[in-house]
Amino acid sequence: MKRISSELKDAKTIAIGGHVRPDGDCVCSVMALYRYLKKELPEARIDAYLETPPAVFRVLPGIENIKSEFDNKETYDIFFALDCNEERLGEARPLFDRARRRINIDHHISNTGCGDVNVVEPERSSTSELLYELMEPELVDEEIAKAVYIGIAHDTGVFRYSNTSVRTMEIAANLLKFGFDFSGLIEKTFYEKTYVQTQITGRAILESIRFMNNKCIVSVVTRRMMDFYQVGPKDLDGIVNQLQGVKGVECAIFMYEIGTLSYKVSMRSNGLVDVAGVAVKFGGGGHLRAAGCTMNGTCHDNINNLSREIASQLKKAQEQV
Numbered sequence: 001m002k003r004i005s006s007e008l009k010d011a012k013t014i015a016i017g018g019h020v021r022p023d024g025d026c027v028c029s030v031m032a033l034y035r036y037l038k039k040e041l042p043e044a045r046i047d048a049y050l051e052t053p054p055a056v057f058r059v060l061p062g063i064e065n066i067k068s069e070f071d072n073k074e075t076y077d078i079f080f081a082l083d084c085n086e087e088r089l090g091e092a093r094p095l096f097d098r099a100r101r102r103i104n105i106d107h108h109i110s111n112t113g114c115g116d117v118n119v120v121e122p123e124r125s126s127t128s129e130l131l132y133e134l135m136e137p138e139l140v141d142e143e144i145a146k147a148v149y150i151g152i153a154h155d156t157g158v159f160r161y162s163n164t165s166v167r168t169m170e171i172a173a174n175l176l177k178f179g180f181d182f183s184g185l186i187e188k189t190f191y192e193k194t195y196v197q198t199q200i201t202g203r204a205i206l207e208s209i210r211f212m213n214n215k216c217i218v219s220v221v222t223r224r225m226m227d228f229y230q231v232g233p234k235d236l237d238g239i240v241n242q243l244q245g246v247k248g249v250e251c252a253i254f255m256y257e258i259g260t261l262s263y264k265v266s267m268r269s270n271g272l273v274d275v276a277g278v279a280v281k282f283g284g285g286g287h288l289r290a291a292g293c294t295m296n297g298t299c300h301d302n303i304n305n306l307s308r309e310i311a312s313q314l315k316k317a318q319e320q321v
Contacts, residue, residue, distance in 0.1 A: 004033075004134045005040060007103060007117060011077040014041070015099065016048045017092035019084035021233060021264075024154025024189065026083040027053045029105075029127040031060050032147035033080060039139050047076075049092045054234045056189045060150070061143055070095065078103060083127040085285075086114040105130060109276050110285025122287070125168040126155035132171055142178040146185065149175040153186055157241065162271075162289060197235045200225070204239045204254070210246075215272075216310060217249045220263075220299045221256040233264070244268040251275065251310050255299060263302055266292045272317040278309045 008014075016033050018026035027050065034048040052068045072094040079099035081089060083106055089096055096102055096114075104115035107130055109122035124130040128151025132140070140148075152172060156164045159172070176182055193201070200221065208219035221236060229235075236256055243252035251273040255263040265282075267275040268290055275291040282305070284293020295302040 002134075003136060004036070005136055007078070007101070008037075008041060011041065011044055011101075013045045013074075013076045014047070014078045014080070015074070015076040015092075015095055016046070016080045016082060017089050017096060018050050018082045019088035020051055020090040022050050022053055023237070024057070025126045025128050025151045026050070027057045027063075028060070028147045028151030028154070029082045029131050030066070031057075031063060032128060032131055032144050032151065033082065034065070035062060035141075035144050035147065036135055036139060039141070040136070047074075049095065051090065054237070056192070057150075059185060059188055060147055075099065077101060080105065081115060082106065082131070084108070085111045105134070107287075108285055109287060110280055110291075123165070125161075125163045125165060126152050128152045128155070129168055129171055132175075142180055145175040145178040146180050149180075149182060150185055150189055154190060158186055158190060163287065193238075194235070196229050196231050200229045200231050200235060201239050201242060203229070204236075205242055208243055210249070212307065212311060212314065214248050215250040215314060216253065216307070217243050217246055217251075218253040218255075218303055219243055220303075221254075222299075223257040226256065233258070240266040240268050244270065250314065253303065253306060255295070255302065257299075258294070261296055261298060263295050263299060264292070265295055265302065265306070266290075267306075273310055273313045277313070278306060281309055282306075 016030050018030045030048050037046045048066045050066050070091040076099045078101045079096045081096055081104045086096055102115035103117045104113055105119045107124040107127050111120050113120050121130055128148045132148045204219040204221055208217050210217045240252055240254035250270050252268045255265045258264050269275045274288050276286045276288055279286050279291035279293040282293040282295055
């Protein structure tokens, strides 16, 4: 696909969806495409579907138009699946499966493509960056630019992660030409935390454990802890990145309880461990340095199972030195 416009012929109804538990890149890419299609096809019906986005993204005008209740009886001319494959669309998957034309745009290395048209480029920093390259430049306005910029910033750790390329920075520079308050947006959506978010983050760090000669670190948040602090999954964003920053750590693991003997796992690597490869072993996916999955069993069993895969990769890395 050279441009999004090349795939829109005769489309009267279009839906957009992203993955369950949407993060910054997912929310922002959905919002950017939603606003873009509204300009590209002003007469068409455009619907965006996501689980309720984290409150910090209310800074994006129009986010109140995202549908979090799914009408699975609808058949759309086109469905755009952003930042995921069909397995992670959650309740929006029936809409994707039934659409007359399905388009998958993503940057996750584990995504093999699930649409009639697939644009999957793992070298991109984010789906937001990839989406920007597919837009007609003259249709990008300030609000679209804001969404793309925030999405890129979130998936690059505000341009700190290794997925930040020269092209990433060129695009960011082009977006800043619109003159919006980029520092304020980053502060509000990335750095600013509520008091209880700060408390649960502190608790998770305090109770973290290092192992494998201190090359790995893990922390677990139980449902009881979440109830005590009155927090939900969205309040746990960023904890794994805090663990990753511990000196000497090559791989950080953070998991939280989502049900009886069921945990959501996030992993980060500082280079020696391909965490996407580890996540795929357990039905998940992601990037070389940032990935996740859902695991069943006790937290101790899950850590042991992850450790075997991580240890194997660390051993290979040491042998190559």
